Each structure stands twice: as C-alpha cells, then as structure tokens.
Amino acid sequence: MSTTAASTKPVDPSVKVVTDATCTFCGCVCDDIDISVKDNHIIEAKRACVMGKAWFLNHHADDRPSCLIEGKPASVAEGVERAARILTEARYPIIYGLSDTTSEAQRVAVHIGDLIAGTVDTTTSVCHGPSGMAFQSAGEVTCTLGEIANRGDLIIFWGGNPAENHPRHFTKYSLMPKGMFLPNGRKDRTAVAIDVRNTKTAKAMDLFFQVKPRSDFECLWTLRALAKGIDLDPAVVKKDTGIELARWQDLMARMKACKFGVILFGMGLTMTRGKHLNSEALLSLARDMNAFTRFVVKPMRGHGNVTGADNVVTWSTGYPFGVNMSRGYPRFNPGEYTTSDTLARNEADAAMIIASDPMANFSQPARERLASIPYIALDPKDTPTTRAATVAFTTATYGINTAGTVYRMDDVPIFLRPAFESPHPSDFDVLTAIKHRVMELTNQQ
C-alpha cells in the first residue's frame, strides 16, 4: 500500500521538510502545506491544490540581478538611491500593488507614501474595490471561513468560480468539511451557484441559476423583494433575470429555512454592470435575511494578501485603498485617487509598483502613462512591469523565502514559514532602505 511505501522510503538527508507552511497564491492562504526542499528547490508540496503546486514547484529564484537600473545590473544600494530620488523629486508620486507581499512590507510602503505626500492604492481598486465601497454604504454581515465550515448549511456562490480559482475552498471551508453542526459534511449542506456561465463550480452544486448576463442587480433585487414578501410579475422577472420566478421563490424558501446561510461572491458580481451597486444589493440581501435566520456574506478575494493590504492601508490612513496624502493628510476618493485613473489622466508623474503587474493588465492609456514616467518595480519575477521600470528590484518571494504576516480572505492573520532563503532581498528590506533614504532626503524622522 502506498502508505507503507511512504513510511519505508529512505530518508534523503539533503531534503528539508517544512510542515504547516503557507501557500500565498490565493486568498485561501492554506497554512497546512508540507514542503520538501532539496538544493533550494521545492520538490514536493503536500496538500497544495493544483495552483498551489504550480506556485511552489515552479518557484525558482530568478538568476536576474537583485537590481536593474534602466535595464542594466546595479547594486541594491544604487537602486535604493535612485528610487528615493525618483519618489522625492516627483510632484504626484503614486504607490500601487501591495496585494502579494507581507503586511510588514505593506506597512513600510504606506509609510513611504506618507513621507512623500503620495497616493497609495492597492489592487483592491481593480478587483473588490466596489465591494469596499458597498461596505461603506451598507456594512457587511460576515464570518470567518471556519465558521462556514462549522455552521454553513446553505452555501451560495455568486459570480465566482472557486472550483478553479480557489480550489481548496470547497474541501477546507465551504462544501465538504464535517463541521461542529454539520457532522455529515456535504450531505448536510445545500449548495447553489448563481452565475452567467456554467462553470466547474456550477457542476458541483445542488442548484444552478444560469442568469442573464449583466442582470445581477435585477436578480439580487428579485430576491430582496421576495424576502420582504413583495409580489412580482413572473414575466418581468423571467425577462430581467433569465430565470423563472418560481425558481427564485424556491431559492428564497430555502434561504429562509436554512440555519446559517452563506453567500460567497466573486468578481463576476463586482466587476460587471452595476459594480458597487451589485455588491451593495448583495450585502443588503444578506442583512435582510437576518430577519428570518442567520445569514452572512463574504467576498472571495484573489491575491494572497490583498486582504492584508486593505487592513494595513485602513489602520494607517482610515481608508482601505485609493488614498491621497498630497495635502499632508489622507483623503479617499475611488475614481480620483485610484491608480488606473491617476495614470490614465496623466496625473501621476512617478510610481512605485510593488508585487503587481499593471503593465500587463491596465488600460492602454494607463500603461502608456506608466511607461512614460520614472517608476520603481519590486517583484520576484520578470514581468512587463519590471521590464519597463526605471529601477527594478528582484525580491524574495513571500511565504517561500520570507516570513511575515498574511491576511486570509476572511481577515484572519497567518504567519508564514519560509522554506529557504532567496539570494534576493525581501520587499520589506528594499522598502525599508528606500524609506530611510527618503527620510534623509526630506529631512523627516
């Protein structure tokens, strides 16, 4: 049997095993991975999902120099000097990214933003930013993933595809686990998907609502109306949502009858027609349902530490993303201070991009602006953004090479156990050096 084989396998003394390591690839932040390391290569990542395995097994420290200035190798010290000068000489410097690094590094980045009277924004502005705005108008009724595992008996996935984007979400948290109040695991749960596409997630459900594209807002308000007992015209509902009223009524009956309902939502909701109004309708629906039973809602966050970025920026400045400090104190205005906008409007005149790749995924005007201004990039990998950077630092990979704190999608902080050292400095080290040099140049403490 395989178990016997495993136990009798001779132990290779050159293999180091790190148990309970954390995968920072997605917002699930699974912290139960056993990593085997040989000659600074990860040869096994036990319990990791297909994405996590790719994250760990394909990891290799780039043999690029730790610093490139205008594409030419340079010392880290030279890069720090140039970076500090770019940031302090700019009139509208922006700092962006932050969602794939430790909160320790995020804290330093926000501090630099303060020192240079800059603008700090994170990838939240292009993923769950609308949820953040909806949060500000409606609030949020939520819970941790462990509470879903222990209590959630009706799980609705809305506009997301965890089967492919958060592969262990089902088994660890939302669908399969035997929880305290759900001793039979999957059998004790009803699972529902609401999406425009018939995804792999949809196939794992008990019920699937393939709704009309761009109709999330109407679907959510249909449910809100049904929750309040308001009569609806079946023809209008069918026309607006693509789904028979009777099916919505059946869903609402289940929602009212469950003990602990959960709606997990993705960017299919937040980044389609309606955006923050969709998120707000969903947060409101979850709240409404608490008049009948317990109901919670949770955004499915993508990047490993985007939740940490939200938290760090909030506790430092009072606002979660899109924060401008040019007047000497923080101001918040999505659309005005968010990075795709400050670039596309040709306002930003210098940038520091941390662990993010806007040159690959921003709009053409934003990319053109970024390419035309001096900017600094920190990334473990060679990317379109690092390639066009004035100063590019190759940094150690968080979770694999560096310790630090990461916030799971449910705001639970987890400390990383690195597997081996990188030849490159960490984001934290580079940012700290830049911060000190900025302080010297600007005569601040």
Next chain:
Amino acid sequence: MYDPLHGVDGQVRDIWIRDGRIVDAPSDPAVRPDKVLDAAGLVVMPGGVDMHCHIAGPKVNAARKMRPEEKRKAEHIMRTSKTRSGTMGSTPSTFATGYKYAGMGYTTAFDAATPPLAARHVHEELEDTPCIDKGFFVLMGNNHYIMRSIQRKEPERLKTFIAWLLGAAKGYAPKLVNPGGVEVWKQLPSGNVHGLDENVEHYDVTPRQIIEATARGANELKLPHPVHIHANNLGMPGNWATTLETMKTLGDTRGHLTHIQFHSYGGGVGDQDTFNSKVVELAEYVNTHPNLTIDVGQVLFGKTTSMTGDGPLGYYLSNIYHTKWFSADVEMEAGCGIAPIEYRDKSLVHSLQWAIGLEWYLLVKDPWRVAMSTDHPNGGSFLAYPQIIQLLMDRTFREEAIKQVHPAVRERSTLAELTREYTLYEICIITRSGPAKILGLANKGHLGPGADADITIYMPNDDKRVMFEMPRFVIKDGRVIVEQGEIREVTTGKLLHVAPGYDTSIETDIAEWFEKYYSVRFRNYPVSDDYLHDHEIIGCG
C-alpha cells in the same frame, strides 16, 4: 504632586528619573541631575491609564473602513517631520490614536475585545499605535472549548486553557462578552440569551456557569486582572437585575464589570416609558463588595460608533437606528457588531444614559474601584475624558448641563440630587492610579520609586476641561514626548501581556480540538515573543 497610591495630595515634591523609571532621590546631595524640568506651580500626576477602549484589531478596523463619512470634515491629522498623518472620526487611525492619547496625558491603554484568532492583527496595529504602552483582553465568554470544559465539569482543564490562550495570544486578561449570548446569536435568528440561567444549546451550559467557572479559574491563575466582564443584556431596559445577578455570581472572587452604565437600567423589557436608573441599588452592592471593580462607559452627546464583541447587540442597535451594520462571527468563538450611533440630549433614553454614567462616578464611595471610561468609542471618544472630569469636579457646571438634557432625568435618576464634587486627588485615582491598580500594573499609576516614568504635568485652571485637555508636558519612560499638546518625540511604547504558567500536556488535547474545528493550523496559531515589538510580561500572583 498627586500620587494617591502613596497618599501624596498636592504636596510639592521632586521626582528623580533614571533609565525610564522613577528612582529614590540620591542620598548624596552633591549628585546633580543631567536635566531638570521645572514644574513649579504645575500639577503633576502619573500618566493616564485607559483600562477599557477599542483601539486596535479587526473590529476597530472594520469601523474605520465602514465610516469614511466621518473623516473628511473631522480634524485632519497632518504629517509632520516627526509624526505620521492620520484621520479622526469616532475611530481614529492607529497613529492618530497614539498621538491623541499622549497629547491628552494618557500613556497606557487597553483594547477591550480581541478575538483570539485575530491576535496577530491586534499586535500589528498596536505596534503602529505610538507613544503609549498597551495591551488587550482576549474574548473567551463564548469559546467552545471553555463551554465544553464546563459541560464536562473539568475546571482544571478550563483554567489551563485560559492560561494557554492568554500565553498564545500574548494577551492580558480574559474578557467575557455577553457570555453564552453570542453563541446563541450564531445558532438562531436574532438569537441571544436574556438571563443568567438560560440554556446555551449544544453545550447545555448557562451564562451563570460561564461567568462563575471562568472567574474562578482566572482567579486561581492569579492573573493581574482576572476577569473583565461585559454582562448579558447590555442596553436593555430592566437589565439591572441581570447585572446584580452577575455580581452575585462572582461571590467573593475578584471581578471587573465593564461599561456598567449600559447595564444599570430599570424598566420593562422593550418599554421605554418605564426606562429609569438603577444605579442606587447597584452601587450599594458594589460599595459593600470590595472584590468588585467597575469602569463606567460614560455616554456623551454626539455622533459616534458602537462597536462590540456582542454580535446580537450590533444587530439590535442597527435596527433601532436604521443604520448600516457590520457583524462578524469568528471561530475560536467570538462575535462582533458595529453600527453608527448618535446620542441626542433631547432623547429620554440617551439623556438617562448620560445621567446614569455620572451617577456611577458619584455614587461609588471608593474611587479606587471606579475607573473612568467612555468605552471608546461606544459612549463617546476617549477625547471626552476632560469633559467628564469637568462634570465631576464642578457641580455648578453639572447643574447647568442637567438643564440642557431631557427633563425626565430629574425624576428617573438621582443625578440632580447629587452634590458630590471630585477633588483633583480623586480624579487622579479614577483616571490613572485606580485603573492601574485594578489592572494589577505595579509600575503604573503612581510616582514612587520603581514606577515607569510616565508622568503628566498640567497647568492649573479653574476650567478643568481646559486643564485636562492640554497638558503642559507628558513624559513617557522618562522622556518628554509632548509639550503643550504637540508631539516632541515619538516612542513606540510597549506591549503589556501575561505569561501564566500551565501544564503543557493540555496542548495535545487543544491541538486535537483546534485541528478539528478551526481553519488555521494549531502550530501556526501561537504568537511568539519575537513577533512582538517592545514588550513586558506582567507577572501573575
């Protein structure tokens, strides 16, 4: 100089400081200090100690996220060459929080409700809260392992678990919030418990059992601050009976009842017409039971944010006031509720809440057992402390204030009849010496040799609000960090936590439980010493 722990009541004295501590005056008269701060004519007190506030962690940060509308018009915290920028509103950003406490002469503050699972988050925020020393209380009143230990009649296991959890989180004290009620909230629509003997399903325990067992275990551990209790039925008319029962349940074990103002209401359930103060009855019990201490949770008029580990309370408040609402149910079992709130002086209920808080200060005879708090930001901001001091020290001012509020305050509370005026000596007790003693902080709240050199120096003023709003100097660990309201030097401050000893063999059982029910690996949970910024272990026993 005011140093109530040593009976010093406004006498002129010298204070000698070395290496951040207060020391005896050198016996050799030839010894000269390196630096002299002339405080002649000024009022010298230990640094203020806030024993109950909400300043760090997921709940506070959720409130910051949820309420941008408060910030643009609030005071702007500008970046200076020494300090970080920030925002105010009812939940200031972390840096602003540190500067504002220090600017007001407070040098120590304790966050009152940390979910165990979020301990690291709280540590990160506290490190970013400069100038003050700080610590936090760990939510335990709805913890399943604790309830199971009670169900199985395993008091030793319960006690050991408390020790393990405080050590693992690097927390300071066990906190009970609506014991049992938050678990029922997770199980049932609008669920809650309404009295000490209601059953909590699944574990078949009662709030009374949770209070009794936790208080006993924590006292046996000889924790510096054994148990900090947010009683059941917060805010409900008629809840004074529950509060009295909670006090009785403690017997003669040490226990602290927090924001007691919110727990001192007479009247029928849901019937505002009979809402009234029951402070006289409750204070009488406190006065005759020296094992009990309280902080007030004073309400001030204006807009603020209600935030609590009491999940069902958040729902209740957001429904009453039709506000946005944040709620979070957390494994390692705790809850959270947040809702904006405005206390209006024309409201009967709010006016009575205001009066009931003041009655508590004035009716507890021993100032060492009543600490000043607003339950920041629940009753109002910590920045309102000078206003409360003025209300307590100046009877004429208080009588004028009573005229401004709902007239029913005169019939439904005794406030208008109370003539007591606090002295500076007593103010010093309820704002620093008392809370330090209640917390078991031997080096805080006094000016004797061995104390941390945390000192606040005020300009005397008949207007006590003005006097206490802007100290002349604030000294932290022997260094002048604030002069006339301006930050002169930024220190990080240190984390204060406990490290009670326990039989580590329990960890096998906790680990098994943890892996079965929680979504973080047991090994990854405990916070190690090297995760902390400057810290100090406060001893047990």
